[in-house]
Amino acid sequence: MEPQAGQHDSTLRNPSDSLAPPPSAAAPAKRLSGELSPAETHPAERRNFLLMVTYQILMRTGWIFKTESSIMPAVIDSLGGTGWMRGALPLLNRFGQSVPPMLLARHIKGLAQKKWAFVGTTTSMVAMFLAITSIWLIPGLKDSPYARYIYLAIYALFFAAIGVNQLAYNTLQGKLIRVRSRGRLLMIADTIGAATAIACALLLLPRWLHEDHADFAWIFGFSTGLFAAASIIAWMLVESPDSAEQREEKREPVFAAAWQVLKSDRPFRRLCIVAGLFSSSLVLFPHYQAIASEELNLGTPYLMWWVIAQNVGTAIFSVLTGPLADRFGNRLSLRLLTILICLAPQTALWLSFNPEIGKVGFFMVFLLVGMTPVAQKSFNNYTLELTTPENHPRYLSTLSLCMALPIFFSILVGYFVDWLGFTAVYHAVTVLLVIGAILSFRLIEPRHKLEAASLVTPSAIPPADDSL
Numbered sequence: 001m002e003p004q005a006g007q008h009d010s011t012l013r014n015p016s017d018s019l020a021p022p023p024s025a026a027a028p029a030k031r032l033s034g035e036l037s038p039a040e041t042h043p044a045e046r047r048n049f050l051l052m053v054t055y056q057i058l059m060r061t062g063w064i065f066k067t068e069s070s071i072m073p074a075v076i077d078s079l080g081g082t083g084w085m086r087g088a089l090p091l092l093n094r095f096g097q098s099v100p101p102m103l104l105a106r107h108i109k110g111l112a113q114k115k116w117a118f119v120g121t122t123t124s125m126v127a128m129f130l131a132i133t134s135i136w137l138i139p140g141l142k143d144s145p146y147a148r149y150i151y152l153a154i155y156a157l158f159f160a161a162i163g164v165n166q167l168a169y170n171t172l173q174g175k176l177i178r179v180r181s182r183g184r185l186l187m188i189a190d191t192i193g194a195a196t197a198i199a200c201a202l203l204l205l206p207r208w209l210h211e212d213h214a215d216f217a218w219i220f221g222f223s224t225g226l227f228a229a230a231s232i233i234a235w236m237l238v239e240s241p242d243s244a245e246q247r248e249e250k251r252e253p254v255f256a257a258a259w260q261v262l263k264s265d266r267p268f269r270r271l272c273i274v275a276g277l278f279s280s281s282l283v284l285f286p287h288y289q290a291i292a293s294e295e296l297n298l299g300t301p302y303l304m305w306w307v308i309a310q311n312v313g314t315a316i317f318s319v320l321t322g323p324l325a326d327r328f329g330n331r332l333s334l335r336l337l338t339i340l341i342c343l344a345p346q347t348a349l350w351l352s353f354n355p356e357i358g359k360v361g362f363f364m365v366f367l368l369v370g371m372t373p374v375a376q377k378s379f380n381n382y383t384l385e386l387t388t389p390e391n392h393p394r395y396l397s398t399l400s401l402c403m404a405l406p407i408f409f410s411i412l413v414g415y416f417v418d419w420l421g422f423t424a425v426y427h428a429v430t431v432l433l434v435i436g437a438i439l440s441f442r443l444i445e446p447r448h449k450l451e452a453a454s455l456v457t458p459s460a461i462p463p464a465d466d467s468l
């Protein structure tokens with residue numbers, strides 16, 4: 001039964017008895033204030049903050065060479081793929097980032113140290129991206145009719161690892177980084193990461209992108225090296241083990257557990273609806289470079305400028321929303337982002353209808369697309385404030401599943417693009433995005449009520465001897 005308005009605060013603190021045990025009465029009062037005193041600040045917190053920033057910078061720099069809105073669809077086209085194969089990319093992407101985390105959330109919660117799930121998945125991502133690179137290293141493989149299917153299969157496995165990796169990372173962030181530092185972490189990591197990514201793109205992509213082909217072995221090989229460096233950083237995080245009580249969880253089917261969370265926690269349910277509508281924008285990502293190619297005759301060399309524009313957008317929106325989130329809460333950031341994402345498909349259509357402007361200004365579409373990773377992190381950070389740390393894996397995996405639901409229609413969207421054209425599909429997605437933007441104004445602000453739920457707890461702070 002849906003909670004009533006008068007039950008709102010208790011619902012937030014304890015969505016269900018099996019999910020969030022009430023805080024101990026013996027908990028220090030100052031933990032509920034949302035701030036730690038200077039005496040409670042530990043060197044390991046600063047160390048972990050810097051390591052997480054470095055990790056994100058390396059991943060962001062490597063990610064510019066595998067953007068889902070430009071590079072990866074271009075790979076499918078180069079291997080002889082069709083519209084439905086382009087449409088399969090976001091499906092495989094979001095399926096990997098939703099279902100595997102849901103299946104493994106209980107296992108990750110049961111780990112005394114979440115760090116090892118983070119390390120393991122980061123290392124497996126390196127191996128899988130090396131396998132993608134090998135398609136262009138093994139003689140004759142890229143010209144095989146099976147190459148496109150091998151690529152899709154490895155792509156699916158890679159994003160399954162990404163999904164569990166993000167769950168482990170966000171769980172660690174909820175454990176090790178205090179509430180009012182998370183927006184700063186997002187801003188610093190994305191701003192510096194975007195700057196290094198842009199510098200690498202300007203320096204390297206002109207060497208690897210040509211009018212009639214691209215040197216994908218070099219592109220993906222460089223990303224593999226950066227992901228490997230990120231995996232080393234993951235090993236260096238300092239985390240104390242959780243207690244047995246923190247790791248305990250009621251045994252129940254994983255999807256039933258997700259439904260229980262949605263049914264019992266109204267604010268989280270609202271968030272998941274907004275997040276799901278926002279993620280409908282992802283079904284258009286593979287088709288942005290397609291509309292530019294088909295309607296404006298923009299070739300492979302333009303990919304460089306689009307990935308640069310996308311990372312500039314990430315930096316701009318990180319600088320804009322990070323401080324807003326720390327000062328006023330993530331709700332304000334989410335409202336702003338859900339409104340602005342509505343402009344992306346309409347901008348793409350308008351530019352395609354005006355070729356003279358479109359040929360020089362299509363980068364504006366990717367500038368707007370750059371807000372997507374910022375929004376996804378903001379959704380995660382908002383989720384961390386809705387419940388207590390022991391429930392973070394379940395809540396985060398449930399959010400990922402809800403964000404993935406629209407993506408299961410991405411192959412169908414690819415068929416509709418081939419059948420109806422870009423205009424009808426882009427308008428339909430815009431309607432969903434506008435509904436999500438409107439519903440974002442019904443989100444609550446949990447910052448002042450549950451800030452203590454996401455703070456660095458004493459059990460998460462390692463002993464002084466282990467911090468350096």
